[in-house]
Amino acid sequence: MENKRPLILVSNDDGYRAKGINELVGFLKTIADVVVMAPTMPRSGSGCAITTSVPLKYTKDLQEPGVTRYNCSGTPTDCIKLALEELFTDRKPDLIVSGINHGDNSSVNAHYSGTMGAAIEGCLKGYPAIAFSLCDHNLNAEFMHMKPYIIAITKQVLEHGLPKGTCLNVNFPLVNEFKGVKVCRQTKGDWQQEFEMQTRKNGDNYFWMTGEYRNDEPESTDTDHWALDNGYVAITPTTIDLTAYQLKEDMQSWNFDIQQ
Amino acid sequence: MENKRPLILVSNDDGYRAKGINELVGFLKTIADVVVMAPTMPRSGSGCAITTSVPLKYTKDLQEPGVTRYNCSGTPTDCIKLALEELFTDRKPDLIVSGINHGDNSSVNAHYSGTMGAAIEGCLKGYPAIAFSLCDHNLNAEFMHMKPYIIAITKQVLEHGLPKGTCLNVNFPLVNEFKGVKVCRQTKGDWQQEFEMQTRKNGDNYFWMTGEYRNDEPESTDTDHWALDNGYVAITPTTIDLTAYQLKEDMQSWNFDIQQ
Numbered sequence: 001m002e003n004k005r006p007l008i009l010v011s012n013d014d015g016y017r018a019k020g021i022n023e024l025v026g027f028l029k030t031i032a033d034v035v036v037m038a039p040t041m042p043r044s045g046s047g048c049a050i051t052t053s054v055p056l057k058y059t060k061d062l063q064e065p066g067v068t069r070y071n072c073s074g075t076p077t078d079c080i081k082l083a084l085e086e087l088f089t090d091r092k093p094d095l096i097v098s099g100i101n102h103g104d105n106s107s108v109n110a111h112y113s114g115t116m117g118a119a120i121e122g123c124l125k126g127y128p129a130i131a132f133s134l135c136d137h138n139l140n141a142e143f144m145h146m147k148p149y150i151i152a153i154t155k156q157v158l159e160h161g162l163p164k165g166t167c168l169n170v171n172f173p174l175v176n177e178f179k180g181v182k183v184c185r186q187t188k189g190d191w192q193q194e195f196e197m198q199t200r201k202n203g204d205n206y207f208w209m210t211g212e213y214r215n216d217e218p219e220s221t222d223t224d225h226w227a228l229d230n231g232y233v234a235i236t237p238t239t240i241d242l243t244a245y246q247l248k249e250d251m252q253s254w255n256f257d258i259q260q
Numbered sequence: 261m262e263n264k265r266p267l268i269l270v271s272n273d274d275g276y277r278a279k280g281i282n283e284l285v286g287f288l289k290t291i292a293d294v295v296v297m298a299p300t301m302p303r304s305g306s307g308c309a310i311t312t313s314v315p316l317k318y319t320k321d322l323q324e325p326g327v328t329r330y331n332c333s334g335t336p337t338d339c340i341k342l343a344l345e346e347l348f349t350d351r352k353p354d355l356i357v358s359g360i361n362h363g364d365n366s367s368v369n370a371h372y373s374g375t376m377g378a379a380i381e382g383c384l385k386g387y388p389a390i391a392f393s394l395c396d397h398n399l400n401a402e403f404m405h406m407k408p409y410i411i412a413i414t415k416q417v418l419e420h421g422l423p424k425g426t427c428l429n430v431n432f433p434l435v436n437e438f439k440g441v442k443v444c445r446q447t448k449g450d451w452q453q454e455f456e457m458q459t460r461k462n463g464d465n466y467f468w469m470t471g472e473y474r475n476d477e478p479e480s481t482d483t484d485h486w487a488l489d490n491g492y493v494a495i496t497p498t499t500i501d502l503t504a505y506q507l508k509e510d511m512q513s514w515n516f517d518i519q520q
Contacts (some may be wrong), residue, residue, distance in 0.1 A: 046307075256412050
């Protein structure tokens with residue numbers, strides 16, 4: 001009863017009802033069997049957050065040939081953890097795919113992204129993992145033109161594998177036709193003017209998150225932001241090892257003189 | 261009216277009432293002026309999560325000479341973002357310090373930690389940043405013996421600075437006397453058996469997060485986990501650049517053959 005089709009676990013951070021994840025499942029089911037475990041509610045900006053103060057639950061949803069769907073009360077990271085522990089008793093997934101996110105996860109956004117949180121968790125658990133995002137927050141964004149790229153990138157990862165402790169952060173620019181694929185590094189940049197203050201009638205101030213992205217190296221042509229700005233699909237290979245190795249060497253000469 | 265004392269912004273993820281942050285403020289105020297912006301409620305496991313679906317608010321709390329305290333409805337990352345935008349109009353902080361966390365943030369825990377989330381956000385905003393954690397979840401954990409180490413490490417960072425895009429993840433073992441300080445790398449490891457299932461009378465299953473940490477390289481002596489296991493204070497220099505550079509090179513030969 002060996003199944004020759006790959007098995008892919010899919011999650012996202014926009015919730016299981018989002019158009020992006022349902023389009024992604026439609027693309028992937030042409031080349032693989034798919035199990036979905038996605039957040040019940042939208043969980044954008046979850047990063048690698050986990051839920052420790054309340055218990056999680058999950059529910060089985062629609063099933064069709066080759067696709068089984070669940071949704072989970074937790075974050076994207078919780079979804080991956082719970083799916084890997086509960087749903088794959090016989091056969092482990094060959095790949096974990098997250099997205100398609102409604103919005104850009106390039107540059108520093110990788111830190112805040114729940115879409116990347118799911119991919120990083122897959123990676124932490126030893127699985128190859130890919131996060132796909134489109135630079136369009138629209139709930140009805142058009143994803144169909146991404147299909148051949150998503151199929152090609154997924155097939156390459158299934159064929160080559162990924163080194164342990166790495167995953168791919170793949171972002172698509174908001175253009176009608178992609179110029180091709182660039183393998184990039186994470187752009188140095190940051191968000192500016194991140195809050196919009198509103199005052200209630202009672203005088204209380206409230207702060208809504210907003211902001212403008214600033215690219216700190218607009219001249220560099222090897223960054224994910226440059227690729228997106230120039231119409232390319234940006235693949236940023238991503239590591240879960242956060243060690244700053246050069247600083248580790250430099251700090252060997254620091255003097256930690258402890259005065260008890 | 262120049263103020264010669266450094267100015268330090270302090271946050272955490274256990275909430276502004278936690279013993280750990282209040283002990284930390286007590287230590288730091290001996291060498292610096294301190295502004296606290298910490299979560300109103302405990303937000304353990306927040307990672308780099310941000311709040312986008314509801315607005316934030318913050319409240320001024322206790323004030324004493326050299327220490328001003330605020331608490332914020334958001335995550336640790338939100339706290340740092342909002343503090344930097346709202347509280348430092350005249351003079352920017354010299355350093356951002358997060359903690360003292362009640363619990364271990366070494367190895368892969370750095371990804372899930374809200375304590376590290378605050379330090380990473382400081383780092384993303386261009387400030388030197390340190391996260392301090394003690395391997396003791398007890399609400400009444402004893403922190404006093406950490407004081408000379410926290411003072412020494414903080415002074416060294418104020419003196420040397422940190423390269424842009426890097427911060428320090430500092431973890432203290434649960435021992436009465438520390439053997440010294442080790443500058444380490446992030447241990448490769450993972451959490452196992454992460455859920456405890458409970459069944460309600462109505463048949464619903466609920467899943468509480470739990471788990472056992474597994475060190476995948478127990479023989480390595482340059483890791484943060486080894487340092488902690490052997491009684492040393494573990495300093496893990498940490499980068500916000502997630503790029504997997506070796507994989508970026510290796511992937512240049514991949515074939516992204518797009519079949520339209």
